[in-house]
Amino acid sequence: MAFVYIPVQNSSEEVRVALDQLPRDATDILDILKAEQAPLNLWLTFAREYFKQGKINEFLLILREGSSPEIDEYYSDVKYDRIAILNALGAYYTNLGKVEQKQREKDEHFISATQFYNRASRIDQDEPTTWVGKGQLLLAKGDLDQSYEVFKIVLDGQPDNVPAVLGQACVQFNRGRFQEALNLYKRALQVHPRCPASVRLGLGLCRYRLGQMKKARQAFERVLKLDPENVEALVALGVMNINTNEPDGVREGLESMKAAYEIYPYCAMALNHLANHFFFTGQHYIVDQLMDAALAATDQSKIKAVSYYNLARSYHTKSDYTNAAVYYRASISELKDPREFILPYYGLGQVHLKLGDLRTSLSHFEKVLEIHPDNCETVKAIGIIYLQQGRTDKALENFKKATKQNPRDVDAWVELGELLVSTDFGQALEAFKTAHALLTKSEEPIPFGLLNNIGVLHFERSEMESALQAYRDALGEGIWVDFSEGRALSLGREGGLPISITAENSQFEHLEEEGLSLELPAEKVTVLFNLARLHEQQHETQKAVILYQLIIHKHPQYVDAYMRLAAMALARNDLASSQELVSKVLKVMETHADALSMRGSLELKADDWLKAKETYKSIQNTDGKDSYALLALGNWNYYAAVRGERKDPKLEATHLEKAKELYNKVLVQKPNNMYAANGIGIVLAEKGIFDLSKEVFTQVQEAAAGNVTVEMPDVWINLAHIYLAQGQFALAIKMYQNCLRRFYYNTESQVLLYLARTHYEAEQWQDCKRALLRAIHLAPSNYTLRFDAAIAMQKFSTATLQKPKRTADEVRQSVAELKNALRLFSQLSGVAASHGHGFDEKKIDMHVEYCKHLLDAAKVHLEAAEREEQQNRQKQEVARQLHQAEEARRKAEEERKQQMEKRFREEEARRLQREEEKLRHLMAGWNTKKGGGDNDDDDNGGEKKEKKEKKKRKKKEKKREQSSEPEEEGNYRSPTPEEEDAQDALAAAGLLEESDEEDMRREDPPPKKGRLRRALSESDDEDGSRRRRAVADEHLADSEAEMEYPKGLEDSDTEEQRPVSRRRGKKTRLSESDED
Amino acid sequence: MKIRSLKNLANAHHDSIWAATWAPATADRGALLITGSVDESVKIWKGDELELERTNTGHALGVVSVAAHPSGSMAASTSLDSFVRVFDVDTNATITTLETSPSEAWLMQFDPKGDFLAVAGGGSGSVKLWNTNNWRIETPLTIPNAEANDVRPTERHSGSGKFVLAVAWSNDGKRLACSTMNGVVAIFDAVRGKFLHTLEGHSMPVRSMAFSPIDTRVLFTVSDDKHIHMYDVESRSLISAFSGHASWVLSVDVSPDGSCLATGSSDRTVRLWDLNMRAAVQTMSDHNDQVWSVAFRPPGGDGVRVGRLASVSDDRSVSLYEYT
DSSP states (O other): OOEEEEEOTTSSOEEEEEGGGOOSSHHHHHHHHHHHTOOHHHHHHHHHHHHHTTOHHHHHHHHHHHTSHHHHHHTTTOHHHHHHHHHHHHHHHHHHHHHOOSHHHHHHHHHHHHHHHHHHHHHOTTOHHHHHHHHHHHHHHTOHHHHHHHHHHHHHHOTTOHHHHHHHHHHHHHHTOHHHHHHHHHHHHHHOTTOOHHHHHHHHHHHHHHTOHHHHHHHHHHHHHHOTTOHHHHHHHHHHHHHTOSHHHHHHHHHHHHHHHHHOTTOHHHHHHHHHHHHHHTOHHHHHHHHHHHHHHOOOHHHHHHHHHHHHHHHHHTTOHHHHHHHHHHHHHTOSOTTTOOHHHHHHHHHHHHHTOHHHHHHHHHHHHHHOTTOHHHHHHHHHHHHHTTOHHHHHHHHHHHHHHOTTOHHHHHHHHHHHTTTOHHHHHHHHHHHHHHHHHTTOOOOHHHHHHHHHHHHHTTOHHHHHHHHHHHHOSSHHHHHHTTSSSEESTTSOEEOOSSSOOHHHHHHHHTTOOOOOOGGGHHHHHHHHHHHHHTTOHHHHHHHHHHHHHHOTTOHHHHHHHHHHHHHTTOHHHHHHHHHHHHHHOTTOHHHHHHHHHHHHHTTOHHHHHHHHHHHHHHOTTOHHHHHHHHHHHHHHHHHOSSOOHHHHHHHHHHHHHHHHHHHHHOTTOHHHHHHHHHHHHHTTOHHHHHHHHHHHHHHHHTOTTOOOHHHHHHHHHHHHHTTOHHHHHHHHHHHHHHHHTTOOHHHHHHHHHHHHHTTOHHHHHHHHHHHHHHOTTOHHHHHHHHHHHHHHHHHHHHSSSOOHHHHHHHHHHHHHHHHHHHHHHHHHHHHOOSOOHHHHHHHHHHHHHHHHHHHHHHHHHHHHHHHHHHHHHHHHHHHHHHHHHHHHHHHHTTTSOHHHHHHHHHHHHHHHHHHHHHHHHHHHHHHHHHHTOOHHHHHHHHHHHHHHHHHHHHHHHHHHGGGGOOOOOOOOOOSOOHHHHHHHTTSOSOOSSSOOOOOOOOOOHHHHHHHHHHOOSOHHHHHHHHHHHTTTOOSTHHHHOHHHHHHHHHHHHHHHHHHHHHHHHHHHHHHO | OOEEEEEEETTSSSSOEEEEEEEOOOSSSOOEEEEEETTSOEEEEETTTTEEEEEEOOOOSOEEEEEEOTTSSEEEEEETTOOEEEEETTTOOEEEEEOOTTSOOOOEEEOTTSSEEEEEOBTTSEEEEEETTTOOBOOOEEOOHHHHTOSOTTOSSTTGGGOEEEEEEOTTSSEEEEEETTSOEEEEETTTTEEEEEEOSOOSOEEEEEEOSSOTTEEEEEETTSEEEEEETTTTEEEEEEEOOSSOEEEEEEOTTSSEEEEEETTSOEEEEETTTTEEEEEEOOOSSOEEEEEEOOSOSTTOOSEEEEEEETTSOEEEEEEO
16 A cells, blocks of 8 residues: 655655545645645645546646645745646646547637646756646647657757657657658657557557557557557557458457456446357347447547447448437537548438438538548448439449449449340340349349349340240249140149140149148249240240249239230130130239230120220329220220221211220320320321321331330321322332231231232232232132132233233133132122121122123134234234245345346346335235224124123123222231230249330220121222222221322322323223124 | 252242242152143242242243142143143143032142042132032032131121131141131031041231141141141140241141141241240241242152142242251
8 A cells, every 4th residue: 555655844754645544535645734834746646646536627636736825835846846736737628628528628728738847847948747738738639740740859959858758759650651750750769768558558559550460460559568458559469360350360359358348347338249259149238338438438529439430330230220320429419520531421321321311421422431431431432322213324323433432342233234124135144244244143043033034034035045044044943844845844743734824724623632832932923924935935835834824823812923824825716715714813803904805805806896985084083093994095096096897977076086095195104105195196197297197107116116015007007008198109118018027927818819809909910819818828718808819819800801902812811710719709699698708699699790801802802812912923924924024035135146137136136126015915904904993893793792881881880889989998907915924034034013005905896797707798889899898898998098198199080091092092992892 | 857958049920930849750750830820820940959940831820829640640720710720740730620619629638548639619718629520520528618708807898708718738638727817717527528627826817738747636827917827636635836927827737757847928937846845946938929839748759758848929929948
């Protein structure tokens, strides 16, 4: 036990004061000191002792008293002790200022400190300790340069003044000049080898900062040897150990921290590190306790910041974002500059992101980025914020940056890929593949979501093999492998009944009974669905069906599988199954928009118009935003407009308007909906505004061509219709042919019919016939096609026979074609009689008669032509002989040339001339002879035939009229949306949110047998109109052409003129041949 | 089981080729390939080099179908004008011309013994059987109306659904199958001339059928629905279904050993299916337009060990494959 002895004045006695038993009230001591006039150093001793015991007030009381003016006066000669007291006070206030947070108080403390030092200097301005104190004050104020100078003053006088050396060392350390600081610490040690351990601590810290880890460690260890309980050294060593990042090191480091904690539970730094450790081991409650302790123990703002951060982080991981935000903010408020400690900013950014406060979040992340512009995580976080704000461009930019900064960041690649999906499949795929490659390289498991995305993108790009691989990788092992590879397509007890599209598949139950696992984890259903879609796309329908059925078997609520099966059944024309499947969906989900749409199109297909309309309307009612239903209703109105059952122009116009309105509505919702645009084009075309509609169609065609997942043959056909209507036959033909080949594998007889129609308009009869023959071959039961083919052949013959000049071959060909036409007509007549295909027997018979008649006429033509041909041959023969004779003569002449005289030659020439004249005469004779024959008509039977002919002509003209009517109507195939398609797959994969628009395909207009018959029974004319009606009929357009196509009518008007006059010429010819 | 392309003869006809069959080998010569085209001609080809043996003219409108008598010396061809011309393969002499107006003639097949020629009767909804001895017509085999116009609701023209497109004889000559535009496949007892039943499964036109040469119960049908079905005609059950063609399947033939199936499709390919694996084993892309007919060469003839498969297409070419 230490004692202080106060000498009693004027005696040799002393008062003994035990240091650990200082009176609580310092006034007692002061009284003694004053009374005994004790030496000043004793005053200081007591003050120090109180300080050490944390009794700051007592400390201050003694020193204040000790530095009071009376003392100054009384002890005026005891300079050194007076200075020491003042310096002690100075040092105290310096320290107060140093730790004070608030600027005003801080300044006040520093001012007090300065005053004490100044007083000390007034007593003795050379006292080194005062200078050292001043230096430390400056150091605390952060005025490093001045501080350095002050210490220098001391050192200039006393080069070995250890405190000054240490002060300078400290300055240098704070200046970041660790080498200089190190040298100074070394000097201090040399001068004073028994320096307190803290000097060695400084040494160690310098070395640490200089990266001399080994020596730093030695220094710290030496400190600990000298002072085993030196907390700083323990913490420093601990930090060093933890930073080695090796398990052993970390453990040792934590040991050090724990030791430090045990020695001095208030060392906030150690607490922070420990908290950090417990945070990562997940013992959050310990973290909380430690941090509470740390916060109580320290005033160091930086350390407090760390403590608050640790607390916040602890709440953060517990998903208590509100509290986390509070503590992150507390942490930040401890900091003067984000540079000091950036993590809470990042944390706060994350928390706000979680809380949905994007703007605040963004501002915090941006602060992080200011200081660490290359921080990949932050760049990514900002990217996500932009994404949530819908600023896709900026988000994209950020993720691109992130991947550039850290090309090995899998998450960044995945995010980038997902961002790109909506705009650029190729780049998105690249991003996903990069992520895939990175994961593969590091041998990490690849999430099946990523594989699924890769698969979907390959699928979209029609890279089916790669897509298949990706899906299979994503799915892993399971029963589906067998299904997908086609090993087990027919299962069950019966030894191989194929799975049916609709049946409740007991096969699966059998399989399960047989002990086969059909386990299908919920998260893999989507991938499996995608795989099925892929097989479907590959036309491997059996595989697709079994996979869809498996999905339904295990997850009956997955209605998309039902929908696909229904679509597949529809594609196979299996309407009953399709209906059954759709009903199943609707039983589960009454308002499922896709299922209702499908039901609507099925009803249309079954010709149940009113029901279909009701169905579409019900979709509208349940889901006002379903653009598919809008579109379908638009189509419905269009069909209704051109359906022509009620030939009420007003009604038709109303329907067209309604259709247009609905299409426009779709376009407002989805400006990129090609089907609605196509619809608008159709309405425009129906109104005869061809230029505009052509523009619309062209744009739609371009848009469709740019999208690999969309197939829109309709728009090609519509464009071709426009070309046809405008008389650009070559273009129309090209367009129809391309469309046939590109979309239909040349199997669509309907388009062939359009093609034939175009050839017909272009008067290319043979091409027309060939197109029709193909169409018949594809659709042999469509008798209209046969009728059309017969008409084409009849037309060909008529046209050929009308030609002013034609060879016998041509006539022979037209005779052959007439025979074919006759054959077809006769057959049709027979069919009409026995089966009633909607043909009027009488009319066909009329055709038969006409063909027979024409055939008779043609026979005469043929004879004439053959005769003519014969004559021509003879003529040619004569000419040839003449030529030969002449040749021979010339040769002879040449032989005799030398002998013959000029005169003789002249004579010869004359003779030749005579000869030629004779020939000419002969030829003229032939001509007159022929003409004479024509004139030789007797009027006897002529009149009768004339009459007949007239009748025929009348009929023909009527036919012309009729036929010109329906001519121009385009039959715009209208877009009928199909069910969800590939988009579904995407949607299912979570890649797209809305997916209905692009995924629609046309469907054939519904059957209209009723109308066909009607149209035919209404027309009381013959061939042309029938034929055209037939064409028109398929398109629901009817003879209202004038109404729909003013321009078309114009065209047909002029058209009408031409053939009429031509026919007149033909009439004479026909009567001619009749008479012949 | 595989096929290998031997030759693709471009421009074998002036226009699309719609029909092909093999006339079996006779004592004097090997098997001949007979093709029919829209160009109104029937051509006969010899050997692996597809040397043109003869061109038969006389048809009007496109030639739809050709059929060869099992003897190899007689064949029939028919065109869109529905006249059937029966001729001597080696001399081209017309044996007879058949007509059953007003019904159309579509695909044809001689029965395995050669006693009858079955002609798909188009809109008549029946199969016409011609006795090859006297060229008289037997009672037509008609699909009952209830079956032909069954509930399939998609027909646009009344009655067109029962348009009979194709016929096939079972190898023992006891069963005759015919198929229609609406997908109905009807089975007849050929001996008694009786309708038996229909086979369910197709709802779109069935344009070609073939019985297995090794199992008389097994019938293969192909349809516009892109599928190939394998039926047991006695139990009326669908044994298996094959998918893979991207468009209509137009033609089917079974290899003489009964282990393989060849199909031709609008998707421009010829596929070979292994009946044991029940899967497509090969896809040939020799043609660039619809493949209207595929035909395995019947076995027989001198020194002919390996099989041959021929295919014809809208692209006017004939392709020959080696089948091993």
